[in-house]
Amino acid sequence: MKFQKTFSAFIAAFLIALGGMVWADQAGNVKALRADPLDGLNRIDEVKHQEARRFVRNYRQQPPLIPHSIDQYQIDLSANQCLACHDWSVAGDRGAPTLSMTHYLDRDGQQLDAIAGTRWFCNQCHVPQANTPALVDNVFTPSH
Known part of the structure; x- marks a missing residue:
């Protein structure tokens, strides 16, 4: 019973965190560290x-x-x-x-x-x- 409560709490926390990440991404607040789009050529300066x-x-x-x-x-x-x-x-x-x-x-x-x-x-x-x-x-x- 104790394991089931702990597991349920873990799943709930995970889903809340996942929802927060989806919301932040949709809000446009997430910025990549690289300037190029992910599907583009990554230019590296010497x-x-x-x-x-x-x-x-x-x-x-x-x-x-x-x-x-x-x-x-x-x-x-x-x-x-x-x-x-x-x-x-x-x-x-x-x-x-x-x-x-x-x-x-x-x-x-x-x-x-x-x-x-x-x-x-x-x-x-x-x-x-x-x-x-x-x-x-x-x-x-x-x-x-």
Whole structure:
């Protein structure tokens, strides 16, 4: 009986919310974030400008930003092209920064000879640095 009342209340709340969305849409108050109609071609302005200099980190422990394009890099289950330059075994020869030793620790803190599976997908944490406009206002100030 208690489940039936809870379920009925949920359905009622859902229908009220759905009715509100339909009313707002019909009233013309709902605006899309894109300028083009949904069935039209979506034009994207080129706003990304790759910077040659390295950006400073905004907070302690921030993953470093990538100072080069990675548009054509293969990073998937079978390959990680970042390791061709940044793995500890080749970074010195390539003049690239070596990965942090934390990238060679498994979940239990055991040292590995190869990059840990939990750190395989570099672009989970590291992103290319670019001078782009802010999407939303930001009042963050670094602590240093």
